[in-house]
Amino acid sequence: MSSFLDSLKWNRDGLVAVIVQHVDTGEVLMQAYADRAAICETLQTRMATFYSRSRAGRWCKGETSGHFIHVTSVHPDCDRDSIIYMGNPIGPACHTGATSCWFSSVELSSSEGVSEVGQHASRDQAPLSTFLALERTIQQRRAESGAGGKSSWTAKLLKDPELLCKKIREEASELCQTLEDKEGPERAASEAADLLYHSLVLLNLQGAPVSSVLKVLRGRFGVSGIDEKASRKAK
Amino acid sequence: MSSFLDSLKWNRDGLVAVIVQHVDTGEVLMQAYADRAAICETLQTRMATFYSRSRAGRWCKGETSGHFIHVTSVHPDCDRDSIIYMGNPIGPACHTGATSCWFSSVELSSSEGVSEVGQHASRDQAPLSTFLALERTIQQRRAESGAGGKSSWTAKLLKDPELLCKKIREEASELCQTLEDKEGPERAASEAADLLYHSLVLLNLQGAPVSSVLKVLRGRFGVSGIDEKASRKAK
């Protein structure tokens, strides 16, 4: 343990920055600092542990709230002063009750200067990468269409399961055709995007969050078990 | 601008932590610090800008290397001492030439203590969330099968495009059936996982990275343009 810990570049308070990232979704859940003892404890217990200024000592997240974060891997950065804990949170990561500590965004508009939007109760301004942002957009379309709002293509699909299923089968076929006809990577990416989008609409209709699909994938294909499990179910 | 900047909780050096995250893949690209001027410049120029200790001043990433990061949104955390820049990198984010600053991982094995693995040239120990980790696993299976290695289900699919396409059409149909037969969220997630996995194998065969699919999705469905563009192409 000591040679790894010796290699880290502690700041003048004896700390490194720690970023906690959700192992399935890639969301950044929280950012804090860790001292030598906290990193050591995290590696041993596999529970995200930090240095708390207010407690002046080690702080295992969840020890009072029960909202632990199981750490699946630990990664130092190129110059060894910033660590990523990849992990699986039990409950909300933020003390406000939000999924993650980021739930607002700041925009610079030319006329009005800076405006900040977003509340921790909703996730509509949280920093989401494209896959999760698309899921959020579909949720928003559903909420609008329920309120008799815009009639968008997404809203149309949400109201017509038969059309949606027809499209999913069609887009799967178009994706296959890019391989069968050797249409190249750009066409493949375009058809995969079509298939993904329509699949996300179906998942929304079924009440299945994208994170649940990712969790299934990690369980089924994760790390070492990928081939055994995949071949077992392929009949 | 000033009221937002006044609300941030600067440390005793007048800095906040900044995490840069890839807008499409969710990968954490780099972590640095920013002072008031750097945040201000980032909001105005939409280029990721930091405070550099060595330069003792503002540092716009890419100004010497050309590897700028276009910032698509800016997010403060719950207690306002840590900022996420969501962004789109031009070229590698790390000065080592790696895609991101994280490319090694640390394991605590009971017998040997701590071991660290990973080089910046390869991405095989980078902290990837499930979707990207699955893509990496498929790449590894392909490399092994090329070397006459394991005969896994993934390797079998990679060698048999006809079987792969048959499976993709079949899994799409199974996903649709979960909706048609109202089988519920767990079955939907399970079938969506099957469909995603087989689609990723096809993308690998076509040389289309997952990031290119996500880029298409952001372009097509991103932010405000989702419905127009989706309905335009639905014929």
Ligand SMILES: [Zn+2]
């Ligand atoms: Zn709590």
Ligand SMILES: [Zn+2]
């Ligand atoms: Zn660093």
Ligand SMILES: [Zn+2]
């Ligand atoms: Zn928080």
Ligand SMILES: [Zn+2]
């Ligand atoms: Zn079509």
Ligand SMILES: [Zn+2]
């Ligand atoms: Zn299509």
Ligand SMILES: [Zn+2]
């Ligand atoms: Zn904070």
Ligand SMILES: [Zn+2]
């Ligand atoms: Zn770096």
Ligand SMILES: [Zn+2]
């Ligand atoms: Zn099947």
Ligand SMILES: [Zn+2]
């Ligand atoms: Zn299936």
